[in-house]
Amino acid sequence: MPESTSHRRAKRKAAGKAGKTEVPLKGGGRLDASTKVKAAEVERSGDSKRLEAAARRLKRSRKRQKVLIVPQKDLQKGVDAMKKVKTKGTVRNISGTKRRQVKPKKK
Numbered sequence: 001m002p003e004s005t006s007h008r009r010a011k012r013k014a015a016g017k018a019g020k021t022e023v024p025l026k027g028g029g030r031l032d033a034s035t036k037v038k039a040a041e042v043e044r045s046g047d048s049k050r051l052e053a054a055a056r057r058l059k060r061s062r063k064r065q066k067v068l069i070v071p072q073k074d075l076q077k078g079v080d081a082m083k084k085v086k087t088k089g090t091v092r093n094i095s096g097t098k099r100r101q102v103k104p105k106k107k
Contacts, residue, residue: 007042010094014040025060039089042092042098046074059068059087069094 003011011032016022019035027057039061041054055078056067066089075098078091079103084104086105092099 001061004044006094006106009043010042011040013096014038014042014069025057027060029057029060031057034063037063038067040066040067040069042069042094043061043078044071046071046077047078048081051078052085053075055081055085058082058089059085065089067092069086072098075100 010052011025012022016035019033021033023031023034025031027066031039031041039058041058043051053081054068056070066087068078068082068089068091070072070093071107075091075093079100082091083104086104088104089102090099091102
């Protein structure tokens, strides 16, 4: 299924002027956007499984800053997904007006 316009727009915005989109990860898979220090994934579906998969891709990226971009109504689902896969980073809405820091608890 082709990318929606809003997904493509969010991806380009996350990459910025110097960043890249569709960056290959080691071991297969692709990251939506990446700069020198930041990795970003856009997941608009709101499906828990897909949010967790996006969080796993962020974890594999090995960048200092990790950002999961979701619709505002799915902000809490995004936080839960990041905690479940034990990924430290930020979950923000598509427009960038709201964000939540995620720091998974250590056992």
